[in-house]
Amino acid sequence: MIADRTITACCIDDDAHDHSPTVTTTPGKPGQYDLPRIQRAVREILLAVGENPDRDGLQDTPRRVAKAYAELFGGLAEDPSRHLARVFEQECDEIVALRDIQFHSMCEHHLLPFMGKAHVAYLPKGGKVVGLSKLARTVEVFARRPQVQERLTNQVADALIDHLDARGVAVIIEASHMCMKMRGVSQPESIMVTSALRGVFKSDAAARNEVLGLLKG
Numbered sequence: 001m002i003a004d005r006t007i008t009a010c011c012i013d014d015d016a017h018d019h020s021p022t023v024t025t026t027p028g029k030p031g032q033y034d035l036p037r038i039q040r041a042v043r044e045i046l047l048a049v050g051e052n053p054d055r056d057g058l059q060d061t062p063r064r065v066a067k068a069y070a071e072l073f074g075g076l077a078e079d080p081s082r083h084l085a086r087v088f089e090q091e092c093d094e095i096v097a098l099r100d101i102q103f104h105s106m107c108e109h110h111l112l113p114f115m116g117k118a119h120v121a122y123l124p125k126g127g128k129v130v131g132l133s134k135l136a137r138t139v140e141v142f143a144r145r146p147q148v149q150e151r152l153t154n155q156v157a158d159a160l161i162d163h164l165d166a167r168g169v170a171v172i173i174e175a176s177h178m179c180m181k182m183r184g185v186s187q188p189e190s191i192m193v194t195s196a197l198r199g200v201f202k203s204d205a206a207a208r209n210e211v212l213g214l215l216k217g
């Protein structure tokens with residue numbers, strides 16, 4: 001049973017303090033997607049920005065947004081191990097790399113999209129490999145959540161090292177963030193690059209150079 005808790009909206013960003021009234025809320029749970037609750041919240045946002053949610057063009061917007069969010073945040077209810085559980089044995093002691101995995105995610109600070117490409121590589125141990133599509137699926141499961149790019153990069157690397165028992169894992173993510181393009185510092189061309197190295201790619205310079213060369217193309 002989850003107790004109600006009281007939170008106060010306050011300064012959590014670089015923006016000025018606001019003095020919004022205290023709101024009472026019940027935390028959500030992964031896998032319990034509350035469609036009507038999102039519809040009510042979207043209607044409230046429309047009212048709060050000074051719109052009329054009952055006008056023709058907006059009447060169906062809360063329902064559409066709630067449906068879209070079910071998809072965009074669907075990764076919260078998914079366990080990445082589902083995709084990585086099906087390993088198969090293959091004589092392989094060379095790096096396996098998949099470049100240019102397209103993804104989109106939602107920045108958890110602004111609930112605006114960020115999107116780009118993930119490049120993923122691992123060095124199998126004991127011939128344990130997965131289908132290439134499973135690497136893309138793993139990126140997708142973590143991307144379809146409220147995210148920050150640094151955590152997304154680390155979560156993908158940790159999932160691969162944990163489930164494949166790989167000798168090394170390397171993940172590079174390049175993404176452009178709508179919260180940088182459309183607001184704040186307005187840097188429309190900037191690309192954020194993050195990387196996560198595990199195992200031999202972290203400890204061995206020659207292995208690291210090899211994998212980074214592969215991932216950068």
Ligand SMILES: [Zn+2]
Nearest residue numbers: 107109110179
């Ligand atoms: Zn942001």
